Amino acid sequence: MTYQEIYNTLSNTSGWQQSYREIMLLGKQLPALPEVLKTEQAKVTGCESNVWLHIELDEQQQNLLLVGDSDTRIVKGLLAIVLAMYNGKTPTEAKQIDAYQEFESLGLIKHLSPSRGNGIKAIVDKIQKQIAQLT
Amino acid sequence: MSDIAQLRKDFPTLKQTIEGHPLVYLDSGATSQKPQAVIDAINLFYTKNNANVHRGLHTLSEIATTEYENVREKLAHFLNVNATECVWTSGATQSINLVAAGLTSQLNAGDVILISALEHHANIVPWQQLAARTGARLEVIPINELGVVEPDVALATIKKWQPKVFACSHASNTLGNIQDVQTFVAQAKQFGAITLVDGAQAFLHLRPDLRQLDCDFYVLSAHKALGPTGLGILYGKYALLNALPVYQTGGEMIQHVSFEKTTFRDAPAKFEPGTPNISAVLGFGAALDYLNAIDFQQMHQYEQALFVYLVEQLSVIEGVRLYGDLVNNIGTVSFSYKSEHHYDLAMLLNSYGVAVRSGHHCTQPLMQALNLNGTIRVSLAFYNNKDDIDCFISALQNSIELIEG
Numbered sequence: 001m002t003y004q005e006i007y008n009t010l011s012n013t014s015g016w017q018q019s020y021r022e023i024m025l026l027g028k029q030l031p032a033l034p035e036v037l038k039t040e041q042a043k044v045t046g047c048e049s050n051v052w053l054h055i056e057l058d059e060q061q062q063n064l065l066l067v068g069d070s071d072t073r074i075v076k077g078l079l080a081i082v083l084a085m086y087n088g089k090t091p092t093e094a095k096q097i098d099a100y101q102e103f104e105s106l107g108l109i110k111h112l113s114p115s116r117g118n119g120i121k122a123i124v125d126k127i128q129k130q131i132a133q134l135t
Numbered sequence: 136m137s138d139i140a141q142l143r144k145d146f147p148t149l150k151q152t153i154e155g156h157p158l159v160y161l162d163s164g165a166t167s168q169k170p171q172a173v174i175d176a177i178n179l180f181y182t183k184n185n186a187n188v189h190r191g192l193h194t195l196s197e198i199a200t201t202e203y204e205n206v207r208e209k210l211a212h213f214l215n216v217n218a219t220e221c222v223w224t225s226g227a228t229q230s231i232n233l234v235a236a237g238l239t240s241q242l243n244a245g246d247v248i249l250i251s252a253l254e255h256h257a258n259i260v261p262w263q264q265l266a267a268r269t270g271a272r273l274e275v276i277p278i279n280e281l282g283v284v285e286p287d288v289a290l291a292t293i294k295k296w297q298p299k300v301f302a303c304s305h306a307s308n309t310l311g312n313i314q315d316v317q318t319f320v321a322q323a324k325q326f327g328a329i330t331l332v333d334g335a336q337a338f339l340h341l342r343p344d345l346r347q348l349d350c351d352f353y354v355l356s357a358h359k360a361l362g363p364t365g366l367g368i369l370y371g372k373y374a375l376l377n378a379l380p381v382y383q384t385g386g387e388m389i390q391h392v393s394f395e396k397t398t399f400r401d402a403p404a405k406f407e408p409g410t411p412n413i414s415a416v417l418g419f420g421a422a423l424d425y426l427n428a429i430d431f432q433q434m435h436q437y438e439q440a441l442f443v444y445l446v447e448q449l450s451v452i453e454g455v456r457l458y459g460d461l462v463n464n465i466g467t468v469s470f471s472y473k474s475e476h477h478y479d480l481a482m483l484l485n486s487y488g489v490a491v492r493s494g495h496h497c498t499q500p501l502m503q504a505l506n507l508n509g510t511i512r513v514s515l516a517f518y519n520n521k522d523d524i525d526c527f528i529s530a531l532q533n534s535i536e537l538i539e540g
Contacts, residue, residue, distance in 0.1 A: 016154055016486040021537055024479075048494060049478045071508075072476040073538060074483075 001029065003084040010081075010106050019107070020074065027076030030083070033069035046122035049075045053123060055130045063088050064134075066127070078108070078120050086127060091135040099124040139437070142429070143518050145170040156488025159526045164308055164336060164467050164514030165492050166358045169422070173361060176421035177414045188413055189387060203413055206420035207403075210368065213423055214353070215344045220376060222369040222403040223411050227335040228257040230354035230369035231302070233406060234331055235261035237379030241329075242299055244270030249298035249323070251276040251284050251314070252504055253307045256497045258333045262302060271299065275500075282310050282469075282505050283460045289315075290322050297326040305337035305353075309496040309512060310459025311467025313337065320350045329375065335359055339516065340438060340465040342431050351375050361426065362419035366412050377402040385409045434517045441515055441524065442466040448528045449513075452535070458505060466515035469496075472535060477509040480534055484511075487530035 001009075006026065013019045033052055044051040049072040056065045066083045070076040085102060086094050103109050103120070143149055146168045151158050160168060186195035188203045204218075211218040224230045242248075248262045252275050266273045276292040278284055293301065301323035306313050320330045331352040334343060339360040345353050352375070357366035371379070381388065381399055385408035390398040399405045446461050446468060454473040461468070472480060481493035492512040495502045502509060513527065 017483075017533070017537060020483060020486060021540070024538065049476060072478040074479050 001026070001084060003081075006081055006084050007106065010108075023077035023081075023108075024073045025077070026080040027070075027073050027078075030069070030076055030080040031067075033067060037067070038069065044119055044122045044126050046119055049119065051075060051079060051119050051123060053079075053126060055127060055134070057091070057134050062090055064091060064094055064131070068123075075119065079123060081106070081108075082120065082123055082127070091131050094131050095128070095135075099127075139517070139520055143520070145172065145425075146518050147171055147174070149518065153488040153490070154486050157526070159487075159489045159523045159530070161513045161515065161519065161523065161527060162490045162492050163339075163516035163519075164311075164359070164512060166364065167339060167361050167516055168518065169361055169363070169418075170425050172421045172425050173363065173418045177363060177418045180414045180417050187410055199413060202420070203411070203416050206416050206423070209420055209423050213342070213427070214370060215346045216370055217373065219401075219403060220370055220373050222371070222376070222406045223416060224354075224367040224369050224406070225365055225412070226358075226367035227333060227354045227356040228367070230352075230367050231257055231331065231333065232261045233369055233382045234352050234354075234371070234379065235265045236382055238265060238300060238329065239268055240380070242269040242271045246271040246299040247274050247296040248272070248300040248302070249274050249276065249293060249296050249328070250302050251289070251304070252278045253282060253284065253310065253312065253498060253501045254302070254304055255308050255333065255335070256499070257335075258302055258304060259500065262300070265300075274298070276303075278501070278504055280505075281460070282307070282458050282501060283312055284314055286315055286318065289319050293319065293322045293326065293328075298323060298328045300331070301328040302331040302333070304333040304335075305341065305343065306334075306465045306467075307459065307498075307501075308336045308467070309498045309501055309510070310469050311336075311464040311514070312460040313341070313463040313465060316350065317348050320348065324349075336467070337465060339426075340435070342426075345370055357415060357419040357422065360419075361422035363412075363415040366415035366419055369406070371402070373402065377405075379406075381405050381408075383408050387411075429517070438466045438515060438517055441519060441521070442468070444521060445513065445515065445524050448524060452528075452531065454535075458507075458510065467512060468514075469510035469512045471507065471510055472531075475538060477511050479538060480511055480531070483534035483537055484527070484530050487526070487533065489527050489530045491527075
């Protein structure tokens with residue numbers, strides 16, 4: 001699913017239960033990461049649940065390729081949203097993404113609060129840091 | 136139980152909605168809600184009587200000092216001990232740290248500090264640090280597959296290690312198990328152990344008589360018993376308490392200071408340097424008054440009946456697994472649902488206005504022993520009612536449906 005499609009789906013939900021249902025569905029559709037890729041290095045620190053994230057650059061296209069996984073349904077769904085925002089973008093385009101703003105317009109901003117501990121903030125921070133290193 | 140609907144009205148926080156649903160507060164193990172009387176006592180202190188204690192001759196200081204010391208008397212009466220045996224600390228955690236630090240010179244390499252496997256990190260880490268400082272060994276009473284310390288195993292383990300220090304929770308924060316600490320303490324004392332009981336969870340639900348319990352030290356947190364945060368209590372048998380060296384130093388706790396030498400006052404003053412948390416002490420005084428006005432036997436029976444109902448309702452949900460001792464329990468239950476992550480369930484429950492705790496509950500070794508990464512914990516207090524449990528169960532069923540749907 002593209003980010004635009006996700007955006008449209010989530011914009012049409014009413015109430016938290018329905019949002020959660022859609023978020024968990026997004027998580028279900030995100031392919032599971034092979035166990036060998038669930039390394040300590042790939043772990044996003046600062047999450048109550050386990051989150052793994054890999055970011056690479058497609059050498060020919062110079063586009064970002066992100067894969068990730070989580071052991072909780074909700075965080076995995078939120079991760080799917082973040083990955084959809086960044087996947088296929090060039091590093092320069094990715095740097096301009098304001099993930100906070102996007103989550104705000106999706107009505108999910110409370111998931112970005114650090115005290116929620118779901119680590120979405122940590123995920124976005126890690127992506128931005130790694131993009132900076134790639135360029 | 137005296138009219139519970141009436142008592143609930145005393146708790147302003149319970150009257151709100153969360154995510155459009157009436158709040159169902161089932162996290163009293165983390166902190167209890169506060170009755171209006173406690174909030175009013177703090178308010179009154181800051182709006183009318185604010186002054187430092189033990190310092191001025193002026194009227195306000197006299198009032199503050201008298202009221203502050205009256206709470207210590209009230210607490211001592213509540214625990215059936217002497218006021219001089221009760222030290223104000225910042226919380227149960229600091230109380231344990233004070234004792235663990237103070238025992239440093241009394242331990243030698245090879246001595247054993249014995250705890251149980253279901254302790255909160257606050258009753259593990261200070262002892263581990265004490266062991267590291269002194270060369271003593273930390274040993275652990277094991278639990279069975281449900282997370283219960285079996286009395287026979289406890290007594291045998293105490294006998295086996297003959298510990299110098301024995302520290303154990305009165306009730307488990309994660310599982311709610313009530314432990315027979317009186318028997319454990321008696322056994323540990325046969326081998327000359329110094330004994331400490333962590334009453335952070337048990338105090339509100341069991342109102343222990345410390346003379347009868349006969350432990351050397353008992354610690355508790357005011358905020359888990361209707362009082363304000365930032366206040367804890369260390370009870371210690373006077374001779375042992377007073378023999379501990381000072382923990383932190385400064386004003387108030389001294390007898391005489393010169394640049395060459397300082398002499399300290401006797402306990403409890405020697406452990407209370409600086410300006411204490413006066414407003415919290417006064418708030419806790421109001422909490423004790425509130426508790427004194429409720430018949431304990433009635434409250435206990437009410438809580439137990441509520442807990443039995445909770446366990447019954449949870450047990451019939453297919454896929455739910457309950458942990459811990461479901462008979463001897465303060466009203467706290469930990470559970471998992473199939474292989475679902477506790478995080479998802481807790482987040483979904485919150486969207487129905489239900490507040491529970493999820494995670495390892497500061498008991499990582501217990502989680503490892505039970506082979507879990509965490510649980511959902513429901514912890515009751517007397518201000519909960521059957522409706523709370525019905526709302527929780529229906530929210531849980533809806534959450535499960537959302538997850539599996």
